[in-house]
Amino acid sequence: RWAREVALPAIEQAIQDNDLYRNLVPAFYLAEQAERYIPKDPKLAELFGQVSLNINVLTDPPGAGVYVKEYATPEAEWAYLGVTPLEQLRMPIGFFRWKLEKEGYETVLAAESTWGGPAQPGDMPATPRGNDLVRVLDREGELPEGMVRISADFLPEEEGGDFFIGRYEVTNREYKAFLDAGGYRSREYWKHPFVAEGRELTWEEAMAELVDQTGLPGPSTWMGGDFPRGQEEYPVSGVSWYEAAAYAEYRGMSLPASPHWGSARGYARPMIRVFQYGGGALLSPFSNFNSPGPVPVGSLPSLTPFGTFDMPGNVREWCWNETPNGRVIRGGAWDDNVYEFGNTRQAPAMDRSPKNGLRLAYYPDLAAVPAAVFQPMLVPLTDLRDFYTEPTVPDAIYQVYKEQFAYDEMDLNARVEYRGESAGGWIREKVSFDAAYGGERVPAHLFLPANTPPPYQTVIYFPGSASTWGDWSEDIESYYEYSMFLSFLVTSGRAVLYPVYKGTFERSDPALRAIHAGNGSRAYAEYLVQLVKDFRRSVDYLQTRPDIDSRRLAYYGMSWGGPLGAIIPAVEERIQASVLLGGYLPYTPARQPRPEADPFTYVSRVEAPTLMLNGRYDANLEHGIKPMFGLLGTPPEHKRLILYETDHIPPRSEYIKETLAWLDKYLGPVGR
Numbered sequence: 119r120w121a122r123e124v125a126l127p128a129i130e131q132a133i134q135d136n137d138l139y140r141n142l143v144p145a146f147y148l149a150e151q152a153e154r155y156i157p158k159d160p161k162l163a164e165l166f167g168q169v170s171l172n173i174n175v176l177t178d179p180p181g182a183g184v185y186v187k188e189y190a191t192p193e194a195e196w197a198y199l200g201v202t203p204l205e206q207l208r209m210p211i212g213f214f215r216w217k218l219e220k221e222g223y224e225t226v227l228a229a230e231s232t233w234g235g236p237a238q239p240g241d242m243p244a245t246p247r248g249n250d251l252v253r254v255l256d257r258e259g260e261l262p263e264g265m266v267r268i269s270a271d272f273l274p275e276e277e278g279g280d281f282f283i284g285r286y287e288v289t290n291r292e293y294k295a296f297l298d299a300g301g302y303r304s305r306e307y308w309k310h311p312f313v314a315e316g317r318e319l320t321w322e323e324a325m326a327e328l329v330d331q332t333g334l335p336g337p338s339t340w341m342g343g344d345f346p347r348g349q350e351e352y353p354v355s356g357v358s359w360y361e362a363a364a365y366a367e368y369r370g371m372s373l374p375a376s377p378h379w380g381s382a383r384g385y386a387r388p389m390i391r392v393f394q395y396g397g398g399a400l401l402s403p404f405s406n407f408n409s410p411g412p413v414p415v416g417s418l419p420s421l422t423p424f425g426t427f428d429m430p431g432n433v434r435e436w437c438w439n440e441t442p443n444g445r446v447i448r449g450g451a452w453d454d455n456v457y458e459f460g461n462t463r464q465a466p467a468m469d470r471s472p473k474n475g476l477r478l479a480y481y482p483d484l485a486a487v488p489a490a491v492f493q494p495m496l497v498p499l500t501d502l503r504d505f506y507t508e509p510t511v512p513d514a515i516y517q518v519y520k521e522q523f524a525y526d527e528m529d530l531n532a533r534v535e536y537r538g539e540s541a542g543g544w545i546r547e548k549v550s551f552d553a554a555y556g557g558e559r560v561p562a563h564l565f566l567p568a569n570t571p572p573p574y575q576t577v578i579y580f581p582g583s584a585s586t587w588g589d590w591s592e593d594i595e596s597y598y599e600y601s602m603f604l605s606f607l608v609t610s611g612r613a614v615l616y617p618v619y620k621g622t623f624e625r626s627d628p629a630l631r632a633i634h635a636g637n638g639s640r641a642y643a644e645y646l647v648q649l650v651k652d653f654r655r656s657v658d659y660l661q662t663r664p665d666i667d668s669r670r671l672a673y674y675g676m677s678w679g680g681p682l683g684a685i686i687p688a689v690e691e692r693i694q695a696s697v698l699l700g701g702y703l704p705y706t707p708a709r710q711p712r713p714e715a716d717p718f719t720y721v722s723r724v725e726a727p728t729l730m731l732n733g734r735y736d737a738n739l740e741h742g743i744k745p746m747f748g749l750l751g752t753p754p755e756h757k758r759l760i761l762y763e764t765d766h767i768p769p770r771s772e773y774i775k776e777t778l779a780w781l782d783k784y785l786g787p788v789g790r
């Protein structure tokens with residue numbers, strides 16, 4: 119009776135509630151319990167088919183012990199499954215950490231889902247298929263020290279054969295051995311001409327730049343020729359590309375080619391390829407993002423598919439490939455957005471930011487590696503949009519496009535669903551109101567300052583795309599975007615409204631995730647209309663609140679919200695100021711939206727004072743960022759573009775300072 123009346127309905131509900139095969143492990147274990155009582159029940163057999171898959175676990179050579187645990191519980195004990203080959207092994211649908219052990223061979227760690235993914239990133243299979251775990255074991259002592267194998271079986275043909283990459287980032291202790299061995303004096307390790315700001319430096323000029331805080335040779339984060347006390351196992355940081363390349367030469371290795379770094383992070387594996395999981399939902403809780411600084415290598419359980427750690431976050435890692443402004447750097451650092459794990463960025467080769475570190479690669483037969491993987495990247499693209507010559511739509515057509523964001527006057531039916539004091543020193547309210555479409559409700563989180571009397575100036579936030587990966591917004595204060603990008607506004611005396619836009623958090627939808635970045639489809643244009651209407655209804659709501667000064671409202675867009683800063687302030691005239699982090703116009707024809715959804719159509723109609731904060735080494739700079747600023751309809755004296763020596767998002771201390779100054783200027787100092 120328990121199996122049929124309790125377990126089976128609970129399993130069915132779990133399947134119904136499951137989001138994109140994220141985790142059916144609890145339902146699987148419940149089905150296993152029910153199987154003890156009703157082993158031949160046809161309904162249970164049907165449900166097993168929905169919560170489990172049969173996979174093979176294979177090793178070369180065979181005979182390895184196989185251990186497993188859920189990815190989300192790295193502290194759990196390993197469960198023993200048997201010895202390879204394991205064929206048609208029934209496993210729950212979910213994500214797992216794997217360990218393969220064989221006497222005389224190096225232990226292999228892996229992270230893999232039990233289901234196989236789609237052909238393209240962001241797509242999902244209608245029916246999941248089993249994802250076999252296949253790995254090569256290396257004899258003890260034959261594997262390059264501290265490295266893991268990336269088998270050619272997991273590489274595109276154009277990337278060549280097997281190669282090896284560091285399990286961890288290079289540590290201060292390891293780099294100190296290079297310095298102590300005379301690494302900064304031995305020219306044999308420095309194989310490349312030094313170039314800074316377009317000028318080639320002499321050896322003496324370059325060495326005069328490559329010094330620590332006391333003027334001695336070494337990383338910029340060191341003092342007196344040594345790393346900070348107690349940080350032996352921290353990743354070395356504050357190194358230029360030239361220092362990273364020289365260290366690799368000293369070790370008889372190489373910096374990884376950027377395509378190989380991407381393969382090593384597992385971009386083609388289901389848990390990474392499907393963007394809902396990679397970096398955003400699955401790895402980020404175990405990675406060093408949104409923290410005060412780096413942590414010892416391997417101290418966080420950020421295991422990637424092939425057994426590496428700290429590829430997401432901690433420090434950025436130099437890659438071999440040249441770029442128009444320097445060299446490729448990947449992975450993001452401790453204070454970056456989580457999606458930097460997947461982005462290919464650039465920095466000047468002489469850049470010695472405290473965020474810059476390295477991870478080594480080893481190529482057994484370098485001559486056999488296709489030259490294409492070492493070729494320059496992020497090179498200037500051809501056939502790009504030229505916004506300065508491209509005609510925009512006439513005013514009459516623009517008015518038609520603008521009307522798509524309008525709606526009939528209607529009741530908000532607003533409710534305050536929660537109100538409470540926060541440990542952060544503010545009051546948080548969870549509110550909701552009717553959307554302007556489809557009979558839906560728009561939840562929103564309103565943060566009110568405790569140190570300023572009402573009525574409050576209010577900043578309405580439009581988030582980065584990571585909001586589309588979240589499941590629920592109830593713990594919004596612990597979500598990194600609030601702590602990183604918003605909390606300073608509240609503590610400085612302004613209110614913040616964070617709407618749960620269509621397609622984000624509890625309003626997420628797999629179909630919307632696939633189109634949220636923007637393309638030429640009509641579906642995206644329709645989705646954009648809903649996003650903008652959500653914002654406008656948020657303004658409607660704020661106007662009903664006596665504790666909000668509706669004459670002093672600002673738009674604040676970060677990353678995804680940056681390009682929308684060319685649209686929302688154009689059609690929503692109740693905005694008095696705008697701040698954009700990472701804003702740009704989409705400039706590749708392949709990603710060009712339809713004209714009614716194209717930021718280019720609206721940017722010249724923006725009149726609100728606008729502050730743009732961007733990185734000088736953002737790949738969008740020349741073709742998307744500068745044109746957006748130049749074409750803003752805001753009078754020249756009321757718009758400003760500030761570029762920082764970073765890539766996508768500026769340093770936190772800088773955007774806090776400039777944002778507060780901009781709001782003081784155009785909304786007035788708080789409390790007045």
